[in-house]
Amino acid sequence: TAAARGAVVLTRVRALALTGTGARVRDELTGEEGEIRARAVINASGVWADGLVDGIRIRPSRGTHLVLRPDCLGPLPAGLHIPIPGESNRFVLVLPQDDGRVYVGLTDEPVQGAVPDVAEAPETDIGFLLDVLGSVVDVPVRRDDVVGAFAGLRPLLDTTAGTGASARTADISRRHAVLTSSEGVVTVVGGKLTTYRRMAEDAVDTAVRVRGLAAGP
Structure with a gap:
């Protein structure tokens, strides 16, 4: 869907570091590294999200x-x-x-x-x-x-650190969260397959608001 609407999809490319205005990436086939500039950056890397943004703890x-x-x-x-x-x-x-x-x-x-x-x-x-x-x-x-x-x-x-709550993953909420780092990176984590559209909507709305972007209805 994204590609059909003009998005450029890069496969076999690893994000090494994120800021609110871009990312440093590496081509996993050639080893070549480079910078991608953007008006907004959304970290939707799932279980690897906390490796790209400080202050997030994923279980x-x-x-x-x-x-x-x-x-x-x-x-x-x-x-x-x-x-x-x-x-x-x-x-x-x-x-x-x-x-x-x-x-x-x-x-x-x-x-x-x-x-x-x-x-x-x-x-x-x-x-x-x-x-x-x-x-x-x-x-x-x-x-x-x-x-x-x-x-x-x-x-x-993981919101249980230091609370004394159960450490079982089965007891951690499945609700999604949209977080914004001090550098302006928007991260979306948690959630379930059945809520993916709401997760995407919340993440994009946050990026538009945080980065001051113009957006249509």
Whole structure:
């Protein structure tokens, strides 16, 4: 959509540093570095956002989904919401697809250490989801019924530091936040896939206001 409206999209280019009026970047294929100038800069780099702007603390959380082979659960005319044992407001979703495959997810696990470029689904996540599923279905679902798994990372804004609140990523708010640095960089973090349009709107509105830009309706 952005490219169709005239935006220039640069792939395989890494942002090294941001200011309110530009970015220092590096071509990951050639190693060449350069400057990009702009009237406004929005940091929407997800789980890497705190590496580009000071004063932001991100708690990455891994969410894993499984793909089960067709018919391993028998006829499944509707999806399921399975309460996670010991939790008051967390569920595992079981979502049948038109081709017979079934999606099962998702986890909420903190990412320890360096944030990976590509999230992978570990066996611990796969086992956890199979155990929760097995707690409510009569048909045994085995590891070889899993034909695929995929994972993503949530860029949760950590507001618990120094508060004594729970350190679990599952307890961190999913609400998005739009923050402006002292240099004028607008950062958007948090949120969910279902709120991406509101996140984009809030980030752009903030950039227009902070940088004094003219904008149409």
